[in-house]
Amino acid sequence: DAGITQSPRHKVTETGTPVTLRCHQTENHRYMYWYRQDPGHGLRLIHYSYGVKDTDKGEVSDGYSVSRSKTEDFLLTLESATSSQTSVYFCAISLNVANYGYTFGSGTRLTVV
């Protein structure tokens, strides 16, 4: 998707290991979000950011942390991966949520074994 990239696209990791997913944007949008998508649950918000070093928790934030040291990068870290964190993770950006929708990345498929 134009202006937003996620890396890696796929990752398999072992239980108990730390994992960091990266979201990079070139749109200079203020808002950035991390969602996870699981069958039967739709998309659920993990964390979001409304500016550099400004972040807040979403509805499923336990076991996750985020950092945003630059406007263009939003990192999601699983401190100690568990099998319940096997999911597809999507990053999204928005200029202004009152007037614009999200632009989503292509997703990261994470498998914790």
Next chain:
Amino acid sequence: SQQGEEDPQALSIQEGENATMNCSYKTSINNLQWYRQNSGRGLVHLILIRSNEREKHSGRLRVTLDTSKKSSSLLITASRAADTASYFCATDATGNQFYFGTGTSLTVIP
């Protein structure tokens, strides 16, 4: 949960027919959005409707919003095989973030 709920969960129609899917939500909103997700891809924004609007059009898409019933509908007219995808509604109860429903899976049969 603040998420919306789409209905039906799955819909299968013939090419050329219209497809209607609905979204219900629980709390007051500022705006509501619809997204499409093709298999294995990220979501794509389709349309945003504000709480003071009742209807919006975009090409073959028509969205209605009834805030008294806390519901919205998405109509796709003259459907095509390329419309096969999952469709999600999203609501912004808290202003800076959107809550997504579980989606409607639409299959358009050529």
